[in-house]
Amino acid sequence: QVQLQESGPGLVKPSETLSLTCTVSGGSISSYYWSWIRQPPGKGLEWIGYIYYSGSTNYNPSLKSRVTISVDTSKNQFSLKLSSVTAADTAVYYCARVTPSIAAAGYYFDYWGQGTLVTVSS
């Protein structure tokens, strides 16, 4: 059973860079896509971006200028960096595995981490 666990600071100052790591256990990070998703308190889900184990990435156009996702296959981990954060970036951040849809083009999230709350405040 694949398990994902987010880790990183729970408090980040405005204008600084948010950094989170997701550790994958129970399976290899290879041959899959991996993603970050966030959810502001009391609000809906927002896709941030995904990375293929080979390193190719795709980001939400609304966040693209501030987001970097990287992968370390030797550690079975992938990471998120979000720069120039503001209070609007306060959210629970989830990491998830992405599986390509068979029926038609597309992707869905089949395994999720428990999520970690990141608060942006001075």
Added chain:
Amino acid sequence: SYVLTQPPSVSVAPGQTARITCGGNNIGSKSVHWYQQKPGQAPVLVVYDDSDRPSGIPERFSGSNSGNTATLTISRVEAGDEADYYCQVWDSSSDALVFGTGTKVTVL
């Protein structure tokens, strides 16, 4: 960008059927996936590729997709089905993964 619209809330009595809609332009041409999220927990995939269920998801959860509306149907609703539900698609024009606005299901 592609927009997915869901009703904010749906209320249903135990044992009845809940239908949650997800509206989008020509959504019938896309694969739609559905997630259940209970308070304080991560989302759980309940339907993928319009109507398939992951292992462990009860047959009471089913999905359909046609035209401009996809629907998640929960039959014989139980108290444990009370949660937020989100639809999700991949928008090829922007190469982005998109979530619906979410629907809170309340079991009366």
